[in-house]
Amino acid sequence: AAETDSPTGGRSGALTPGPAVAGDVQKIDVNPPKGTRDFAPEDMRLRNWLFNHFKEVSGLYGFEEVDYPVLESEALFTRKAGEEIKDQLYCFEDRGNRRVALRPELTPSLARLVIQKGKSVSLPIKWFTVGQCWRYERMTRGRRREHYQWNMDIIGVPGVMAEAELISSIVTLFKRIGITELDVGFKVSSRKVLQEVLNCYSVPENLFGKVCVIIDKIEKIPVDEIKKELKAVGLSQEAVQELLQVLSVKSLKELEERLGSSGEAVADLKQLFSLAEKIGYSKWLQFDASVVRGLAYYTGIVFEGFDREGKLRAICGGGRYDHLFSTFGADDIAACGFGFGDAVIVELLKEKGLLPVLNLQIDNIVCALDEDLQGCAAMVASILREKGQSVELVLESKPLKWVFKRAARINALRLVLVGNAEWQRGMVGVKILSTAEQYEVKLDDLKINISESLTL
Numbered sequence: 001a002a003e004t005d006s007p008t009g010g011r012s013g014a015l016t017p018g019p020a021v022a023g024d025v026q027k028i029d030v031n032p033p034k035g036t037r038d039f040a041p042e043d044m045r046l047r048n049w050l051f052n053h054f055k056e057v058s059g060l061y062g063f064e065e066v067d068y069p070v071l072e073s074e075a076l077f078t079r080k081a082g083e084e085i086k087d088q089l090y091c092f093e094d095r096g097n098r099r100v101a102l103r104p105e106l107t108p109s110l111a112r113l114v115i116q117k118g119k120s121v122s123l124p125i126k127w128f129t130v131g132q133c134w135r136y137e138r139m140t141r142g143r144r145r146e147h148y149q150w151n152m153d154i155i156g157v158p159g160v161m162a163e164a165e166l167i168s169s170i171v172t173l174f175k176r177i178g179i180t181e182l183d184v185g186f187k188v189s190s191r192k193v194l195q196e197v198l199n200c201y202s203v204p205e206n207l208f209g210k211v212c213v214i215i216d217k218i219e220k221i222p223v224d225e226i227k228k229e230l231k232a233v234g235l236s237q238e239a240v241q242e243l244l245q246v247l248s249v250k251s252l253k254e255l256e257e258r259l260g261s262s263g264e265a266v267a268d269l270k271q272l273f274s275l276a277e278k279i280g281y282s283k284w285l286q287f288d289a290s291v292v293r294g295l296a297y298y299t300g301i302v303f304e305g306f307d308r309e310g311k312l313r314a315i316c317g318g319g320r321y322d323h324l325f326s327t328f329g330a331d332d333i334a335a336c337g338f339g340f341g342d343a344v345i346v347e348l349l350k351e352k353g354l355l356p357v358l359n360l361q362i363d364n365i366v367c368a369l370d371e372d373l374q375g376c377a378a379m380v381a382s383i384l385r386e387k388g389q390s391v392e393l394v395l396e397s398k399p400l401k402w403v404f405k406r407a408a409r410i411n412a413l414r415l416v417l418v419g420n421a422e423w424q425r426g427m428v429g430v431k432i433l434s435t436a437e438q439y440e441v442k443l444d445d446l447k448i449n450i451s452e453s454l455t456l
């Protein structure tokens with residue numbers, strides 16, 4: 001159905017577009033496209049605060065930053081496993097008649113670049129990025145159509161030390177922003193659990209992805225619907241029953257009793273929990289057989305970060321995907337990674353009262369007291385800037401009252417006044433705005449050691 005929004009998208013905005021203005025120019029809709037956001041300065045400060053933590057943690061773990069185009073060939077995402085991410089692909093045909101898509105996730109781009117780099121990159125590859133991802137949803141659900149994801153991936157390490165390192169990096173991030181294991185936890189399982197059950201019922205490999213995608217909906221749609229969909233892809237009644245039972249297993253011990261201790265699923269999970277113990281974040285983890293995640297390509301350990309109050313959607317999620325590369329026609333290579341969105345975490349920080357107070361901070365506001373001293377004021381500004389001091393230069397002649405108001409709004413530390421009398425004596429006036437103490441500084445001092453004489 002066509003989008004049925006009012007002409008102005010029916011949303012609030014600074015200016016509610018009214019009748020056409022001068023001539024026939026129609027006033028534009030000042031809101032961003034449906035499902036997308038602007039980042040005004042205060043929003044951008046919070047985003048930069050969060051993304052800087054992402055980048056600093058990535059650096060602590062020795063990951064290198066990479067980036068890819070937001071626009072990718074549609075073929076990268078046309079997996080046939082019934083995933084929601086595929087149904088909501090923001091895809092179109094470009095002017096060159098190419099099928100393209102705004103990326104809904106970052107992992108396929110990573111795989112593409114790893115394959116492109118081939119033998120020229122040494123293993124293990126440890127890459128991270130923070131990138132905008134897109135989906136096209138009927139706005140009836142009013143959900144966002146874009147968000148930013150922090151992704152970390154380790155390529156070329158088959159053992160669960162890789163997953164242990166990835167989860168450790170997320171724990172580090174949480175700690176840095178004030179989140180503790182009392183606020184969030186990680187549900188951990190392995191898709192090898194499903195694999196081992198399906199093997200018992202000789203279900204063909206190619207159905208694995210589809211089955212996982214269906215099972216991932218276990219908490220979103222009625223279990224009868226799950227059963228119906230599983231049978232529709234060809235699973236027997238017994239296989240369906242066994243699958244649903246194994247998903248309700250409550251502990252690793254019980255899982256071992258059910259699957260035996262020789263399987264890889266139990267071995268991987270036991271090793272991961274023991275590593276978590278040694279690294280010191282086992283309080284953050286819990287085994288939960290019902291975690292499968294909704295991406296078809298996971299093959300082993302899967303995990304998701306959740307809020308213990310159960311109010312929010314998953315904060316982050318990830319796992320091992322050892323066969324993604326062969327779906328792109330390349331040799332398979334062991335791989336695992338996670339995605340961490342920029343939306344749910346902010347909701348959690350709000351809930352916990354942990355949003356940081358981030359105010360604009362400027363070292364100096366410089367103002368000429370007379371019209372003909374504008375040039376001198378600009379010179380003072382460049383002296384200060386050359387010394388690495390931030391300067392708000394008042395660009396028009398304004399009454400002092402206006403300058404003080406502006407200084408307060410931009411949170412300036414110092415007011416530097418360029419006045420005729422002082423200038424004649426080679427001086428400028430300086431007022432420390434926090435203490436209102438004021439004094440005169442020789443222009444030469446400004447030139448020579450401004451930072452010392454003016455540093456608080």
Ligand SMILES: CC(=O)Nc1cnc2ccccc2c1
Pocket residue numbers: 104105133134135144145146147341343344
């Ligand atoms: C909570 C939220 O904004 N989720 C979200 C928003 N936009 C997306 C866009 C693409 C893929 C996943 C997405 C997920």
